[in-house]
């Protein structure tokens with residue numbers, strides 16, 4: 745069985761981090777290999793792999809912390825824009841199996857970005873899917 749993730753070891757204080765924000769249930773620290781100045785990670789202290797495994801209250805507290813950390817990071821680095829990124833599952837690019845939100849300041853010409861491949865889908869297909877997800 746896999747042991748505690750690197751982020752659980754940071755929460756436990758076994759591994760150092762550059763801490764920027766903390767509450768009873770949330771910790772935020774600078775990414776060790778930042779994509780930009782101020783690249784930060786916001787995590788729940790409880791070791792949960794994916795966003796949907798959090799309780800609604802945990803998710804709410806984490807969401808408040810993501811906003812708060814974004815405000816603080818952006819105030820300090822002064823970038824004009826930022827991305828909030830959150831990967832669930834290795835197929836989605838998640839490397840550390842402990843929920844984390846990336847806050848990534850963005851600047852003109854920084855060379856970062858995604859490869860979006862939009863698909864054309866008929867409106868009735870979208871409508872049927874939306875109804876299933878909405879449960880109507």
Ligand code: AMP
Pocket residue numbers: 750759761774775776777778785831837838839840841
């Ligand atoms: P993800 O691919 O979404 O799982 O992102 C994992 C992130 O964790 C990467 O951006 C890593 O640079 C970052 N990371 C891994 N180990 C550490 C660490 N010890 N301290 C801070 N950030 C870390």
